[in-house]
Amino acid sequence: MTPTRKRRLIGVLVIIIGVGAASVVAMKALNENMLYFWSPSDVKEQSVPAGKRIRLGGLVAGGSVSRAPDSLEVSFIVTDGAASIETRFDGILPDLFREGQGVIAIGEFSREGYFQAAEVLAKHDENYMPPEVADALEKAGHTESGQ
Amino acid sequence: MSYTPFILASYLLGTVILSWAAFAPVLKKRTLLRQLKARQARMDKSQ
């Protein structure tokens, strides 16, 4: 094969692979991931069957976090204000996990009705400020929930 | 968790990629000019 033809062949192949990869990625996103998570209200409305893997997103309700004394097991309530879902997780939580913080729990509903998370991700907001400013804002009555 | 490795890794990756972007065309140009100069020398000889 002449070098010119080889170069053309490689070029065309790269395009095919590139466009192919891009479309696969786009399809993957369009199919199930464009809505990255369900809110508790979505879940209540659509009655997700037990065992179906979903992503549940919302705020950790204040005062709802309870940790088992002898293991990593933790339970908390994920809420969006309108609906609340009891969630359990056995593993290491991200540093940003705290009451009032936005979280995304990946897992499935158990037969007993609570949400068993296999993975918990923390979501943070678009506001950046030093701690003193955050304290002052909180005193002034702004809620500093991480959504 | 210490955050320092993540910050260092970010800026290291940034430096490596930007350096590559900046120096690759300079090196390529140097090679190209050398080739063109060699070609010119050959042509001058054959004339």
Added chain:
Amino acid sequence: MNPIMLFIHKTGSPPWFYQKTGYLIPWLWAIFLVLTAIGLYLGFVKAPVDYQQGTTVRIMYLHVPSAWMSMMIYGFMAIMGFIALVWRIRMLEVLVISSAPVGAAFTMIALLTGSMWGRPMWGTFWVWDARLTSELVLLFLYFGVIALYNAYDEPRKAARAASLLSIVGAFNLPIIYFSVEWWNTLHQGSSFGGDGPGIHPEMLWPLLIMATAVKFFYGANLLTRARLTLLKQDHRKRWVQDLVSEEH
């Protein structure tokens, strides 16, 4: 001839462009370096840590300017590509294909630093949410433009095909920008123009200075690459031969 046409004809002349940008490029590099030094000093020494994210907020000073550049450069390519296709202006074709590697570099930095930021804060290096996925598609589009240009033998034809892909791919830009509003994403929304306090001024200044600095990087790098592309395309032309014999 009116002044606009005169300017286009002058800048469209490769020897003129090659010579003038040769003087301009060192200045662009100098401004980039000075601004980067100021931005990093403000960002790492002066700026406070974030109330939630601690020191990881310092990744923002590289991540956000790179992400903005990744979109801005593609937007430029689409606009220049359109003009180049309609009016057949060779200099713009050269600028389109010389922009693509710079844009790809910034897109890679945005993705990688985002990953380095996501792991400690979100708890994951990567998720397939709409923002991250559409930014990855942008990287593939840049690769596509570069590969398409290299696939042709005839540079003018190649540049036209690459310009066309730039225009088509520009539909991804609003998707990236609005992804955080249109869909539920793990990535947070924009810090600008919302109801919240946004970014505290002491963090905003280093961010804006770094964002300005990378624009000078783009300028310097783009012109360097454009000069190389001109030399390659014109290597049999008189002006390049004169240039080669002048250098020693």
